[in-house]
Amino acid sequence: MIRMNELSTPVPPAAPLAETRLPIIAARGLTRIHGPGCLRCLESTGGTTGRNLCPHCRSVVAVAGVSFDLHPGEILGVMGESGSGKSTLVRLLHLDDRPTSGTAHWRGTDEGGHALEVELTACDAAQARWLRDRRFGMVYQNPHLGLNFQVTAGGNIAERLLTAGEGSFRAIRDRALSLLDRTEVPRNRVDHKPGHFSGGMQQRLQIARALAPRPQLLLLDEVTTGLDLSVQARILDLILEIQRRTRVAMIVVTHDLGVVRLLAGRTLVMRHGRVVESGITDQILEDPQHPYTQQLVSSAL
Amino acid sequence: MGYVAIRGGESAIAAAARLLDVLRAQAGGDPIGVETIRHQLGRLVDRVCGEGGCWHPQLAALAIKQASGDTLEAAFLLRAWRSTRPRLSATAPHRGTDLRVVRRISSAFKEIPGGQILGPGSDYLQRLFSYELLDEDPDKFRAIAKDFFGEEWPGRGTDSASDTVPKVLDALRAQGLLAQPRPPLPAVDITREPITFPCPRPAALAAMTRGESGGLLAMAYTTMRGYGYLHPTVAELRYGFLPIMLPHPVSGELVEAGEVPVTECEIVTLHGKDDPEDAPPSLGLGYGCCFGHQETKAIAMAMCDRSLQNGAQHGVRHPAEDGEFVLMHIDGIESMGFCSHYKLPHYVTFQSDLDNLRKSRGKLDHPGAAEAVFTDPEQIPDGDEL
Amino acid sequence: MTAASTSSTVSAANTGAGDHFGFLDAFAKRELRRASFKALCIPGYQVPYASREMPIARGFGTGGLQLSLSLLTPEDTLKVIDQGADDSVNAVNLRRFILATCPGVAATTRTTAASVIQTRHRIPETPLHAGQIMVYQVPFPDPLQIIEPSEAKRRRMHAEVDYARLLVRLYEDLVRFREVAITNRYPARVAGRYVIDPSPIPRWDLPKLNRSHAIHLFGAGREKKIYAVPPMTTVEPLAFSDVPFQVEAFTDDEGGRHRCARCGAGDSYLDEIVLPDGGRRWQCNDQDHCDSHREESLR
Numbered sequence: 001m002i003r004m005n006e007l008s009t010p011v012p013p014a015a016p017l018a019e020t021r022l023p024i025i026a027a028r029g030l031t032r033i034h035g036p037g038c039l040r041c042l043e044s045t046g047g048t049t050g051r052n053l054c055p056h057c058r059s060v061v062a063v064a065g066v067s068f069d070l071h072p073g074e075i076l077g078v079m080g081e082s083g084s085g086k087s088t089l090v091r092l093l094h095l096d097d098r099p100t101s102g103t104a105h106w107r108g109t110d111e112g113g114h115a116l117e118v119e120l121t122a123c124d125a126a127q128a129r130w131l132r133d134r135r136f137g138m139v140y141q142n143p144h145l146g147l148n149f150q151v152t153a154g155g156n157i158a159e160r161l162l163t164a165g166e167g168s169f170r171a172i173r174d175r176a177l178s179l180l181d182r183t184e185v186p187r188n189r190v191d192h193k194p195g196h197f198s199g200g201m202q203q204r205l206q207i208a209r210a211l212a213p214r215p216q217l218l219l220l221d222e223v224t225t226g227l228d229l230s231v232q233a234r235i236l237d238l239i240l241e242i243q244r245r246t247r248v249a250m251i252v253v254t255h256d257l258g259v260v261r262l263l264a265g266r267t268l269v270m271r272h273g274r275v276v277e278s279g280i281t282d283q284i285l286e287d288p289q290h291p292y293t294q295q296l297v298s299s300a301l
Numbered sequence: 302m303g304y305v306a307i308r309g310g311e312s313a314i315a316a317a318a319r320l321l322d323v324l325r326a327q328a329g330g331d332p333i334g335v336e337t338i339r340h341q342l343g344r345l346v347d348r349v350c351g352e353g354g355c356w357h358p359q360l361a362a363l364a365i366k367q368a369s370g371d372t373l374e375a376a377f378l379l380r381a382w383r384s385t386r387p388r389l390s391a392t393a394p395h396r397g398t399d400l401r402v403v404r405r406i407s408s409a410f411k412e413i414p415g416g417q418i419l420g421p422g423s424d425y426l427q428r429l430f431s432y433e434l435l436d437e438d439p440d441k442f443r444a445i446a447k448d449f450f451g452e453e454w455p456g457r458g459t460d461s462a463s464d465t466v467p468k469v470l471d472a473l474r475a476q477g478l479l480a481q482p483r484p485p486l487p488a489v490d491i492t493r494e495p496i497t498f499p500c501p502r503p504a505a506l507a508a509m510t511r512g513e514s515g516g517l518l519a520m521a522y523t524t525m526r527g528y529g530y531l532h533p534t535v536a537e538l539r540y541g542f543l544p545i546m547l548p549h550p551v552s553g554e555l556v557e558a559g560e561v562p563v564t565e566c567e568i569v570t571l572h573g574k575d576d577p578e579d580a581p582p583s584l585g586l587g588y589g590c591c592f593g594h595q596e597t598k599a600i601a602m603a604m605c606d607r608s609l610q611n612g613a614q615h616g617v618r619h620p621a622e623d624g625e626f627v628l629m630h631i632d633g634i635e636s637m638g639f640c641s642h643y644k645l646p647h648y649v650t651f652q653s654d655l656d657n658l659r660k661s662r663g664k665l666d667h668p669g670a671a672e673a674v675f676t677d678p679e680q681i682p683d684g685d686e687l
Numbered sequence: 688m689t690a691a692s693t694s695s696t697v698s699a700a701n702t703g704a705g706d707h708f709g710f711l712d713a714f715a716k717r718e719l720r721r722a723s724f725k726a727l728c729i730p731g732y733q734v735p736y737a738s739r740e741m742p743i744a745r746g747f748g749t750g751g752l753q754l755s756l757s758l759l760t761p762e763d764t765l766k767v768i769d770q771g772a773d774d775s776v777n778a779v780n781l782r783r784f785i786l787a788t789c790p791g792v793a794a795t796t797r798t799t800a801a802s803v804i805q806t807r808h809r810i811p812e813t814p815l816h817a818g819q820i821m822v823y824q825v826p827f828p829d830p831l832q833i834i835e836p837s838e839a840k841r842r843r844m845h846a847e848v849d850y851a852r853l854l855v856r857l858y859e860d861l862v863r864f865r866e867v868a869i870t871n872r873y874p875a876r877v878a879g880r881y882v883i884d885p886s887p888i889p890r891w892d893l894p895k896l897n898r899s900h901a902i903h904l905f906g907a908g909r910e911k912k913i914y915a916v917p918p919m920t921t922v923e924p925l926a927f928s929d930v931p932f933q934v935e936a937f938t939d940d941e942g943g944r945h946r947c948a949r950c951g952a953g954d955s956y957l958d959e960i961v962l963p964d965g966g967r968r969w970q971c972n973d974q975d976h977c978d979s980h981r982e983e984s985l986r
Contacts, residue, residue: 129847151859158858163851169861169927191862310774311783381742387712495735495911498839625837635909638745642826645747645777646770649808649972652959653870653889656935664865 022107023069024217024249025093030066030102030121032088032273035059037100046272052083062088064273066102070217073247075239077264077281079254079296085273086253090221093251094138095120095128108135108216133163137210137248141222143202146209147194153180153205154190160212179208182245183238200231204238211242218242218250224259236262257300261285269293325369338362347562347593348372352633353379354492354511355386356561356592373513373637380634384492392547393555394485397539397565397590401463405539409569413537415466420540422596469537470567470586479569479584500624505609509602510591513633520621520631521601524608529619531611533568533587533604540564540594565590566599570607585610709756710788715739719757719913723904726915731881732845733828738911748781748807749908751824755805758820758904761791766801771809771956771972781805798975808871810892812955812976815901817918823886825907828914830874830884850874850882853925861930873932874925877916882925891934891956896922937969945969950980 033041038057045052045061052061063085070076080086091097093104103121110116111134118127132138140146147156157176166172177187183204185197194202203223210218220239224232240263243250252263260267260281267284269277269292277290288294326332339346339362349361353376361379368374404420407413446454473479489496489504491511496504509517524531543563546555569584587607589599605627612622620626630636709716715737722736741749748769759765765785769778773796785805786794795801798813805822815821831841834852844850853874860868867873871887875896885893886905896903896916903916916922924932937945937957946953948968955976957969971977 126847129849148855151855152862154862155855155859159851159855162854162858163849167928169858169930171929172858172927310776310779314776314780377740377744380740384740385707385710385712491737492740493737495737497735498837623837625839629838634740635745638747638749639826639909640746641744642746645807646775647808647887648958649770649889649956650871650887652957652972653891653935655959656937657866657868657870659938660936661864661866661868 021071024072024107025068025070025120025251026105026107027069027093028067028103028105030063030089030092030104031061031100032063032085032092032097033059033061033100046274050272052085052272061273063092063099066268066270066273066275068268068275068278070249070251072216072249073243074266075243075250075252075264077252077254077260077267078270079257079260079267080270081255083272084270086270087221088273089270090138090219090251090253093120093217094136094219095123095132106131106135106217133160134213135216137213137215137218139203139206139210139218139220139223141225143194143199143206146206147202149193149195152191152193153185153197153208156194156205156209157212160209164213175212176208179212180205182211182242183208184234198231199227200235203227203235207235207238207242211246211248214246215248218248219253220250221253222255223252224256225254239263257285257296269296321369333366335359335362335366338365344594345370345372347595348514348598349375349379351592351595351598352376352511352513353383355379355383373633376513377634377637388490388493390547391488391490392545394488395543395546397543398465398468400465400539400541400543400563400565401560402466402539402541403463404541405466405537406535407469407537408535409469409537410472413469414472418466421594463541468567470569473536473569473584477583479586496628498625499613500628502606502610505624505628506588506590506602506606508628509589509605509631512598512602512631513636514595514598514601516631516633516636517598517605518601520627521604521608523619524604524621529608529611529622531568531570531587531604531607533570533607535600535603536567536569538564538566538596538600540596562593563590564593564595564599566596566603568600568603568607708761708789709759710741710784711739711753711756715753716757719753722913723754723757723915726904726913727902727917729881730917730920731877731883731914733912733914735911736913738908741908743781743784745909746826747777748805748824750906750910750913751805751807751822751908752781752785752906753908754822754904754906754913755785755803756788758803758822759785759789759792761789763802764793764795764800765789766795766798766804766975767806768804768809768811768974769807771958772974774974777807796975808887808889809956809973810888810895812971812973813979815895815899817900819901821901821903823888823903823905825884825886825905825912826909827872827884828905828907828910828912830872830882832884833869845881848880850876850925853882854927857925857927861927867926867930867932870935876921876923876925878920879923881914883914883916883922885922889935889956890924890932893922893924893932894934898922947971947977947980950977951984952977952980955980 036057037059038054040056041054041059041061042064044054044056046064054061066089068076078086078089088097092099099121103119106118106120108116118131123131138146148159151159154173154176157179158172161172161175177190180187180190185201185204185208189197194205197205224235227235236259239250242248252259254260264281266279267281268275269284269290271292277284277288277293284293285297288297339358342365345365346358346361349364349372350356350358352372353361353364357379360382361375364375364378367378402418404422405415405418407417470479474481486501486503489501489507491504491507496508523529541562542560544557544560547558548554549556566589568587570587571584585607587603587610589602589606591598591602605621608619608621609624609627612624617623711719718736722734725734726732738750739753741752743749743752755765765782767773767778767782767785769775772778782794786792798804798811801819803820803822804811805824807824810821829838829841831844831853834856835841835844857867860866871889872884873890873893874882875885875893876882883905885896898919898921899916900918902918905914926932935956939945944953945957947955947957947970949970952971956972958972960968960970962968971980
């Protein structure tokens with residue numbers, strides 16, 4: 001059966017304690033296999049095999065047995081090289097893809113502010129849409145995935161607000177300008193299209209757009225990759241600032257040790273679709289246990 | 302009042318029709334005979350029958366005459382007539398192997414079972430004028446067929462010289478290079494059921510065989526020029542007569558009710574990718590078939606068919622792989638009608654446009670007035686919340 | 688038979704329909720009626736149907752024509768208008784085809800006297816009453832077409848009540864033009880659910896659909912869809928709560944409103960007429976309304 005890399009004990013969040021100890025996301029044994037799949041897929045991939053392509057059925061084991069808890073207000077890092085399954089994991093959580101097996105439990109609030117729990121792997125299309133539109137925010141490495149380049153910066157933010165049911169033009173305008181302030185996009189760019197923005201500004205606009213409906217979970221997929229160091233630093237500062245002010249829970253996916261070191265209280269290290277090591281970020285970076293993590297840390301030094 | 306351009310009413314319509322008729326007749330001469338159109342403008346008749354979705358060469362010839370040779374108008378006449386006809390029966394699927402062939406070529410193999418039959422075709426003719434046709438001698442004209450068929454003419458034409466031949470595809474299938482034919486999907490009568498997307502292949506083929514020849518060719522040409530590089534080979538192109546088999550009303554047995562000239566084309570492409578991922582690579586098939594002798598249309602249709610299948614299997618990467626893009630834009634009757642409708646008066650909507658434009662310009666001329674719509678940026682609280 | 692007689696004189700004999708009342712065969716009419724009922728049951732939902740090829744070109748009202756032919760009975764009284772006028776060439780053409788194929792049906796130009804009104808681009812100014820059926824000729828049945836070309840995607844958007852991108856279009860227009868630049872075919876939400884394209888009627892006519900006593904049927908022949916607004920159903924123009932929907936103003940140079948030069952009405956949709964001397968004149972677009980108003984004021 002599926003190997004569980006479940007965390008043995010709940011790890012306290014590194015960030016200040018949230019109102020509740022219940023996790024906003026509880027993932028258990030998430031597995032995604034592309035292809036027909038066979039009984040030997042899991043044993044023939046990952047670990048010491050050094051591959052994620054099953055030699056028996058040619059299926060790709062993108063993610064296998066991933067379990068973790070994400071607490072309110074926490075930033076969880078997911079680190080790994082390309083092909084490690086970290087982007088697939090984000091796609092599963094953002095309901096862009098469905099797992100082959102495993103569960104992911106979301107705890108949040110409904111429109112009235114009452115507690116609401118949804119099993120993400122079993123929700124219907126309408127629920128998935130509601131969650132993506134009103135409870136989740138996603139920031140992509142490629143701004144063309146996260147922004148509509150046909151409409152203005154304000155229109156990009158407006159789209160999220162309109163999707164979430166906002167009906168007042170003034171309220172949308174106010175919120176758009178305030179979000180631009182917060183993400184350090186100059187107000188006088190509100191009526192410009194993002195095609196004319198710098199790469200860093202496009203990412204900050206993506207963050208503004210993702211935050212528009214006040215999501216309870218923010219997913220950030222390699223958001224600083226490919227940007228200049230100074231631009232990267234500004235965005236990382238911005239993310240920390242947002243986390244401090246809004247207490248939104250975040251999952252930060254990256255291949256960059258520096259990013260998790262700065263942002264994430266806890267980190268999962270992934271390889272060949274498996275979590276090979278997880279725990280408090282500082283601990284992992286200071287005292288890596290898994291040979292792969294050791295190699296990553298030493299090569300970064 | 303001088304503005305009543307559209308308020309012409311009945312008398313204006315009658316006058317327009319009369320003038321159209323005058324245009325046709327004003328130069329004098331003899332009226333052109335429908336039978337002459339049918340036989341001497343055969344490709345035109347074929348095209349109108351194809352786009353009209355109905356094999357009725359006599360009415361097609363009448364349509365061509367009535368429309369002064371406008372193919373879209375002529376096909377439209379035929380379609381409008383067709384839609385008043387009841388659907389009496391549906392035939393069982395016909396087999397291309399039953400086609401009695403007048404011409405068949407394969408660019409895939411030099412030698413094919415049954416042989417290459419060049420038949421009638423202009424492919425290897427130099428496009429130079431035959432000036433003798435300017436003033437053709439009727440006796441010489443009649444001698445053309447008589448010389449060819451001898452004493453058996455009239456009463457015998459090219460159709461009687463034809464016979465069935467095996468298909469090139471069958472040879473490829475026998476070698477396992479092409480997938481075996483799948484059981485046929487039920488035919489879709491697109492005149493009775495609306496097309497919805499994703500569109501089943503029978504509906505796509507039906508839409509294409511009725512498609513406007515130029516429109517279909519343009520779509521196919523995109524696949525040849527790099528918008529989805531197909532690398533096609535014409536496995537077989539054939540023109541001939543297909544016996545139409547109808548169930549006998551009493552016994553239910555299939556009986557030959559007549560024949561229809563059709564052009565049929567099968568193209569194959571390298572790595573069809575029709576098969577499961579673990580199967581060995583094989584050829585992909587594209588199929589085209591249309592009324593009469595219309596080789597370009599049949600080839601174009603086969604290429605579009607292949608392209609649409611690629612899009613359905615692997616996702617749309619090029620315009621001609623998108624079913625909606627291709628099938629919704631190749632119908633001559635619909636596109637011609639909609640294009641023409643812009644000649645209708647639109648002054649209610651245009652008045653609305655002008656009103657809007659004037660209002661908008663007025664507001665933009667006076668920036669102060671626009672603040673009614675907009676929030677004053679200065680008044681936004683520099684709030685702490687996000 | 689000359690070409691002139693073929694195209695200018697329509698009779699049941701040369702339409703090819705034989706003895707069919709209403710040109711269409713019984714199967715086609717049944718399909719149209721079923722689609723119409725379904726459309727009335729799901730207000731604003733676009734019901735696909737196998738639109739027949741008519742002897743009138745696509746784009747000239749074949750959708751509306753098929754609806755009228757499927758609805759009319761010999762007891763009905765028909766009014767056909769195009770651009771507000773009963774005697775414009777396209778209206779004349781459609782009317783004479785319908786009358787030739789529907790023996791017994793009476794024609795009228797009076798809005799109040801008609802039981803079925805086929806229209807292109809206008810809703811009559813005279814209020815409609817219960818029992819009347821409005822039939823609209825529709826070029827684009829889907830309001831989402833302006834933001835999404837793929838019908839497959841649009842069907843999904845309707846199913847998910849996903850109209851945010853349409854509203855973004857309004858937002859962008861307000862930012863750029865200080866006005867929503869959708870002047871006709873203005874999207875409207877029916878019964879709080881589906882957003883429809885009300886056909887290219889001006890914004891002026893859109894409020895007339897809201898809680899109307901009449902049945903409103905929309906037929907798109909080329910795009911093969913039928914949809915409906917049943918009587919007494921809410922129809923709300925898409926708008927922001929704080930930027931109200933506005934109809935055409937017909938503002939004159941002094942900031943007042945143009946009036947009809949013929950009947951004096953100041954509350955109707957107007958045609959702007961460019962005069963030979965370069966001047967402009969304004970006149971009611973709805974011919975019947977203008978005539979009635981003039982008769983009244985003369986009396």
